[in-house]
Amino acid sequence: MYLIKTPLLLKKLYPGLIWNFDRDRRRIYLSFDDGPIPIVTPFVLKILKRYNAKATFFCIGDNVQKHPKLFEQVKAAGHAIGNHTFNHLRGWSTDTQTYTENFKKCDELLHSPLFRPPHGRIKREQIKALRAAADNDLKIVMWDVLSGDFDIGLKPEQCLKNVLSATENGSVVVFHDSLKAFPRLEYVLPRALEYWNKMGYEFVRMEDGRSKMEDGL
Numbered sequence: 001m002y003l004i005k006t007p008l009l010l011k012k013l014y015p016g017l018i019w020n021f022d023r024d025r026r027r028i029y030l031s032f033d034d035g036p037i038p039i040v041t042p043f044v045l046k047i048l049k050r051y052n053a054k055a056t057f058f059c060i061g062d063n064v065q066k067h068p069k070l071f072e073q074v075k076a077a078g079h080a081i082g083n084h085t086f087n088h089l090r091g092w093s094t095d096t097q098t099y100t101e102n103f104k105k106c107d108e109l110l111h112s113p114l115f116r117p118p119h120g121r122i123k124r125e126q127i128k129a130l131r132a133a134a135d136n137d138l139k140i141v142m143w144d145v146l147s148g149d150f151d152i153g154l155k156p157e158q159c160l161k162n163v164l165s166a167t168e169n170g171s172v173v174v175f176h177d178s179l180k181a182f183p184r185l186e187y188v189l190p191r192a193l194e195y196w197n198k199m200g201y202e203f204v205r206m207e208d209g210r211s212k213m214e215d216g217l
Contacts, residue, residue, distance in 0.1 A: 035177035052202030061086030061106030082114035156187035
């Protein structure tokens with residue numbers, strides 16, 4: 001069970017996390033979790049380039065080590081990079097010390113001011129520990145719209161409908177550049193970008209919108 005649109009109540013429970021950006025600007029903040037992965041990440045880069053779109057890739061450290069050339073391609077294309085732990089750990093079932101060390105191991109490769117907890121699961125004590133361990137002004141980014149592309153039971157057409165109906169000005173939208181998500185991502189991403197482009201949206205890196213970030217609003 002998961003929610004496509006993050007409810008305001010949840011945002012208020014964790015006001016120190018980033019859920020969306022300024023609603024007054026016609027911008028969408030695309031994000032891709034779990035890469036870089038052969039086939040899938042190059043596809044994403046190709047589609048983003050077609051629409052002159054910038055995005056933020058929350059990378060798993062182990063995948064960066066396995067596919068360094070792909071990681072460099074993401075950066076060379078002008079996209080932002082975020083930490084997604086080294087081994088895609090679930091915060092709720094991982095002790096804080098292990099979680100923090102895994103975050104730091106990934107940070108040694110990425111050196112990013114952005115972090116997204118895998119599965120959106122993180123304990124309050126882990127939030128404090130990561131911020132204490134970070135060498136930069138760490139921003140923990142959640143999302144406003146969850147595409148559900150990871151859901152193998154979700155039809156691509158329904159996935160597209162969900163994303164388009166939930167996205168608005170300032171939305172942080174989550175996709176996954178993973179093999180599991182690819183059957184839905186391959187269908188949804190170009191169609192969503194085509195629609196949003198016609199609607200006059202810009203596609204912006206989170207780092208470029210930092211001054212407009214709304215913590216929990």
